[in-house]
Structures are given as structure tokens and as C-alpha cells.
Amino acid sequence: METTDLHKLSEDVRRPTDAMRAAAAERWSGELALPPRSFGSLEKVAGWLCAVQGQCPPRPIQRARLVLFAGDHGIASVETNGHRVTAQPPGSTAALLRMYARGEGPAAVLARAHEASVRLLDVSVDCDLEELAELPAEVTAGRIRRGTGRIDRESACTRDEAVAAFALGRELADAEIDAGADLLLPALVGAGHTTPAAVLVAALTGADAASVTGRGSGIDDAGWTVKCAAVRDALRLARPVLADQYELLAVSGGPDFAAATGFILQAALRRTPVLLDGVGATACALLAQRIAFRTPEWCLAAQLSPEPAQQKALDRLSLEPLLDFKVRAGAGCGALLALPLVRSAVSLLAETPSYADAGLPEPTVRSAL
Structure with a gap:
């Protein structure tokens, strides 16, 4: 495309x-x-x-579907004096996928509690495919690449990979809607993903690095300083390509962000509601708005996470979050917590x-x- x-x-x-x-x-x-x-x-x-x-x-919400887009980010390897942009160790994303495939972890618990189904998608996890061999074939069938480049120094992926991932997300939305999903809950999972989310939000809203940089997986002050510098440097690469959405995804996002953006936009095209979780999905919705300005009208913000970039993105999207419980668990947990409220509104x-x-x-x- x-x-x-x-x-x-x-x-x-x-x-x-x-x-x-x-x-x-x-x-x-x-x-x-x-x-x-x-x-x-x-x-x-x-x-x-x-x-x-x-x-x-x-109509009642009967087939809510959580879709987890998994990918690792090269920016997670950035380290200064022993401090990194993320507290997640290498290999954690593959381990999370295996955990969720077993029906374990907080998102799986909440999905069962609130009658939502879960789909896992390895878009760009940094591991050998053999490490995920026990997972259903559909999890890894759409993998675009292994990990991404360091966005403070190089592009996250190639333009062709971003285009392919965007198309993958659109195809996945079509498949879920055709299978009967009546509410879609996209979420990103992967080491370092709040850093490119912050970069995308800053680039699209004109914010500076310090105002969008959060603590992600729980980094300390020194880690935040390293992360803020990484966002600042990545913005120097992002801003020149703002006019080209594919290029922006390739330079500053990566395949998981491209896939989630395509997914959200296709849901809007198919007139299917989307419940946004954390900063990753919200950043993708912001980019989808850049492509098709009516996209946010098909989205509902589930929660406000502690990531400052999310508030800036929600302001630009003109969306008001349902919950403000400071949930930073990710993996769609905030959206799943808001799901009963959505169903209650329908019933009332x-x-x-x-x-x-x-x-x-x-x-x-x-x-x-």
C-alpha cells in the first residue's frame, strides 16, 4: 500500500x-x-x-476481544551508568506471551472475570521462533521482524516492514469483526514500548521530551533521565518525517505500533467500537487520527495511566478516560477493568x-x- x-x-x-x-x-x-x-x-x-x-x-456487548500486539524495542537496550529506559529484562516479552498463552497473568485473569476473549500476536518479539514453538501457530504467523532498531540512533524498522505491519493490523481487525467481535480492545506488550509511544505523542502534539516521558515499567529517577534523553534524541529523527505516516511508524514506532494503528483505523472503517487501554494504544489512535480524522469518534478511552504522554494524546483526541486508578499494568488491564462500566451503561x-x-x-x- x-x-x-x-x-x-x-x-x-x-x-x-x-x-x-x-x-x-x-x-x-x-x-x-x-x-x-x-x-x-x-x-x-x-x-x-x-x-x-x-x-x-x-445492543449488549457480547463478544469483547482483547488483542495484544507484542514487540520488543531496541531502545530498551540503551544504558547509561547501569541505568536503562525500562526495568524489564531481556527476554521478558517472550516469557509474557507464553504466560498469557497458558491463561495466566493479570490480563488473562481480568479477561475471564469480565467475559472477554484474548488474542496474542507476535509482531516483532526479540527471540527465536523456537522459543515460542509451543504457542498456537496464529501467534507467530504474522511476525514482521525480530525486535526493532534503536530509535534514538536509527529507524525502528524499514518502511516496507511498517507498511506490511499496518496491513497485518487491518487484516486482523477484519478477521475479528467477521468472527463476531463487537468491541475491540487493542494493547501493546513489549520491553521499552512506552518510549516510542512517548516519541510518537511528542512528535504529533509538538510536546517536548520531558513532558511526555514517564516511568514505564517502574524505572527510578536515574532511569527516567536516561529515558528522557532517548526520547529527546529520537524526536530529532521523528520530526522531519511527520508528514509521512508510514515513515513515522518506521522511524519512531516499529511493527507493533504500525499493526495496532492499522487495527484501530480498520475498526473505525468497519464501524466497530474500540476501547483504548494505555499509552501505547492511545499513541496508535493518535496516529490513526492523523490518517483519518474521524477515527477517535469510534474510540473510548478506558483509563488514564500514569504515563504523561497518554494525557497529551487524549487531549488531542478529545477523549475523556472512564477510569483514573493509576493502573500501569499494561497488556489491556485498564481496558478490561473499564469493560464492566461499558456493559453497565448499555444495560441501564x-x-x-x-x-x-x-x-x-x-x-x-x-x-x-
């Missing part, structure tokens, strides 16, 4: 159905046996689902009776509050 095709994608992503959002607001305020604004922001969530589904009341709008049906007297005055 050439860059010109990205312009076509922008035209193809349509707006959700605003009439259904208005119908939801009217149902909340004029039909249900509730005082005005009884459920605050959850009412907006229900309205958003009505708009993206094109009906009011909305669809199943709450009217005053007449409930046998309750209507209030004499209805205030908008």
Missing part, C-alpha cells in the same frame, strides 16, 4: 450516527424513571455506543423502565441540572 491509499482511508471512515446519540440523550432525560444525569458520564458512554452501533437502545439505558412502566409518579418538574 502506498501513502496515497492513506488519503483514501480518511475519506472512507465515516462518522457514527449522531441521531442515535441524540435518541439516547432523549431516552435518558425524557423516558426513563430516573432523575436527570443520574449516571453522569456513563450516560455519554451509552450514547456513544448507540452512535457507533447505529441503534437506540444499544436498555433495561431501565419508564415511570409509567415502573408504576411511579412522574416528577412535577424536570430540571436539566
Whole structure:
């Protein structure tokens, strides 16, 4: 796919159905046996689902699908005086994939608790394929490359690899939607991934390195200084290619970011809602917005992580997070924690009776509050 095709994608992503959002607001305020604004922001969530589904009341969320895009980043190897940009040791991403394939780990626990299914995808994990041989073949079938380059000195991957990964993400979204997924939860997993996320957000919002650099996997002050310098140096390579989204993904992101960006954009194209988790997925949504400006209208922000880059990205996307519990676990945990709230919003709008049906007297005055 050439860059010109990205312009076509922008035209193809349509707006959700605003009439259904208005119908939801009217149902909340004029039909249900509730005082005005009884459920605050959850009412907006229900309205958003009505708009993206094109009906009011909305359908229940029955097939939520968490998709984990796994990749290691060369920037994780940056070290100064014994301090690195990440606390994750080499080989940890492959170990995480094996753990999740066994149905273990916090994301797997939350997925079971909240009735979501999980798909794993090795896009650019830094390990031999033999180390993942016990995993289902679909996990490694789409691998683009092993690891990425150091984005403070070189490109994360080639342009062709970024293009291929973007197409892979789009194909994966199509496959999940065709299989019946009605809510998609993309998340990135991999050593060092909050660093390219910070670089992409800074490049796309005009922020400086210090204002987007967080502590990721739990680094100390010295590690943060190393990470901040890496983001600063990577930005020098990112800013000259801002006008070319494929090139930006190749220079500063990597195959996992390219795949997740394609995934989110294709979901919007297919009119399927997306629940964003942490800074990685949010950075991809920001880049998808750059390609097709209506993409954020198909997204809901699940949570605000402690990564400062995420807040800057959400501000640019005009998205308000559902939760602010300072969850930094990653791997879609924040999105899974927000999933019951999304389902609750649907149930409340669809199943709450009217005053007449409930046998309750209507209030004499209805205030908008």
C-alpha cells in the first residue's frame, strides 16, 4: 500500500450516527424513571455506543476481544551508568506471551472475570521462533521482524516492514469483526514500548521530551533521565518525517505500533467500537487520527495511566478516560477493568423502565441540572 491509499482511508471512515446519540440523550432525560444525569458520564458512554452501533437502545456487548500486539524495542537496550529506559529484562516479552498463552497473568485473569476473549500476536518479539514453538501457530504467523532498531540512533524498522505491519493490523481487525467481535480492545506488550509511544505523542502534539516521558515499567529517577534523553534524541529523527505516516511508524514506532494503528483505523472503517487501554494504544489512535480524522469518534478511552504522554494524546483526541486508578499494568488491564462500566451503561439505558412502566409518579418538574 502506498501513502496515497492513506488519503483514501480518511475519506472512507465515516462518522457514527449522531441521531442515535441524540435518541439516547432523549431516552435518558425524557423516558426513563430516573432523575436527570443520574449516571453522569456513563450516560455519554451509552450514547456513544448507540452512535457507533447505529441503534437506540444499544445492543449488549457480547463478544469483547482483547488483542495484544507484542514487540520488543531496541531502545530498551540503551544504558547509561547501569541505568536503562525500562526495568524489564531481556527476554521478558517472550516469557509474557507464553504466560498469557497458558491463561495466566493479570490480563488473562481480568479477561475471564469480565467475559472477554484474548488474542496474542507476535509482531516483532526479540527471540527465536523456537522459543515460542509451543504457542498456537496464529501467534507467530504474522511476525514482521525480530525486535526493532534503536530509535534514538536509527529507524525502528524499514518502511516496507511498517507498511506490511499496518496491513497485518487491518487484516486482523477484519478477521475479528467477521468472527463476531463487537468491541475491540487493542494493547501493546513489549520491553521499552512506552518510549516510542512517548516519541510518537511528542512528535504529533509538538510536546517536548520531558513532558511526555514517564516511568514505564517502574524505572527510578536515574532511569527516567536516561529515558528522557532517548526520547529527546529520537524526536530529532521523528520530526522531519511527520508528514509521512508510514515513515513515522518506521522511524519512531516499529511493527507493533504500525499493526495496532492499522487495527484501530480498520475498526473505525468497519464501524466497530474500540476501547483504548494505555499509552501505547492511545499513541496508535493518535496516529490513526492523523490518517483519518474521524477515527477517535469510534474510540473510548478506558483509563488514564500514569504515563504523561497518554494525557497529551487524549487531549488531542478529545477523549475523556472512564477510569483514573493509576493502573500501569499494561497488556489491556485498564481496558478490561473499564469493560464492566461499558456493559453497565448499555444495560441501564436498555433495561431501565419508564415511570409509567415502573408504576411511579412522574416528577412535577424536570430540571436539566
